[in-house]
Amino acid sequence: MTQLPTSTEKKLGLVIDLDTCVGCHACVVSCKGWNTENYGAPLSDQDAYGSAPVGTFLNRVHSYEIQPDQGPAQLIHFPKSCLHCEDAPCVTVCPTGASYKRVEDGIVLVNESDCIGCGLCAWACPYGARELDQAEGVMKKCTLCVDRIYNENLPEEDRQPACVRTCPAGARHFGDFSDPDSNVSKLTAERGGMDLMPDQGTKPVNKYLPPRPKDTWEDIDILAPLLEPVAENAGGLLGWLDKTLEKL
């Protein structure tokens, strides 16, 4: 049903640490790997070895540059996947009921056997978290690895989303936001976890930890005073060179 539940028992989601992410795209690859082999239609590629390859991905890593007024620019790697919004517009627009939000854990899923591939849910999502698979004609999106997190056939440590399990930098955290003592709730509180595009009113569950402030230029130069030039007005050969070059 595309009516959103008024509340969910759990609020499973991710915390993504923009300070720690190194932009290695390992989470993109592991996501594609797991989700192409497991739940639902595979994530197809078109013209994979040709000149214009395209394909379905549920997680993509953007990179942005921040240029502060002072100091060097910062590069921020920005992984983006479904944020499992509480007020998910992608769910309510769906005409078939294929899109739904689970009452038990808040995960937003697509029932592929009901999906007609109209694409309206992808239009309704502000974050670009849904992609229509071009081979199967059904909507694909992050499932929060619903087939891993409850999977008793996997070792305990693997019962988390593939992207979280694979991240070499520890930039991704999985947990229940409805529990104030969970790892994700604590991280969000400590580091000021933020919503993406809050003005869209989607109430995303996933949170992003902003980059920490960086050191400044000046602090690095502890030895600089010792290296200051002794003579301001150079004479001799250097002085002559200086004057000649100036005249050119």
Add this chain to the structure above:
Amino acid sequence: MHPAPSIIFFTVASGLGFGMMFWLGIGAPTVIGFNAFLFYLVAYALAVGGLISSTFHLGNPQRALKAFTQWKTSWLSREGWLSVVTLSVIGLYAIAEIFFYTRLIPLGFLGAVLALASVFATSMIYGQLKTVPRWNQWTTPVVFLAMSLGGGALLAGQILPAIVLIVMAAIAVILAWITGDKAFDRAGHTLSSATGLGTDGAVRAFEPPHTGTNYLMKEMVHVIGRKHATKLRVIGMILFALLPVVLLLLSANHVTGAIAAVSHIAGALTIRWLFFAEAEHVVGLYYGKR
């Protein structure tokens, strides 16, 4: 947004078909027998043709019937229902007129209201989307309804209402362009609000997530068409309103009527093309585009 031909044809054709049904439903013109048959043939060809065309862009059209289930939340589902109910009600009304030479007036009025409701539902599929600020304003349903009523009147041979309504539709379209051009900035979405990174300085998209394109960019970050937008707006307006209205005012006969209709439809298709091509989805921000 990507201007998909099947969707442009669908919205224009079904809008005209339902517009015609509105006028036939209220008895303007009052038609019976074979004459009625011809009018309903055109109206149904447009409305049903448009609806069939809308299924061409589906990934799995064989499951289209499932789209009737979620009318409680989904405008797309409501549109499906309203279209089918309108086609049935007007169908009964038409059968009575064509074969029994009887006019079931209340049924006709009910059908007329339903026809407008169908067009409204179509407009709300786009109008509801907060992610596309140009669509997410009151002008979207007004434009769809005015275009449907004006074009429907023209095809139903209602000269005076056609002139008045086409002029009103043209004004609504121009208003939608004026407010729409500022809608994205008014909504306040920028790369820094999208990423939340703006507090420490200017944000710039440094590198996209992939070297090629993807579904999202093809579907929602359509920038090619906007280059000629101004020219197309002028051409669209001339074809949609100016030429038909001038022709009808000079002399309203079958020949000028036919030319006016062809010109009007070409103009409506141009305007609808722009409706899609000029619409900017907020997801473009993440790609450093609009």
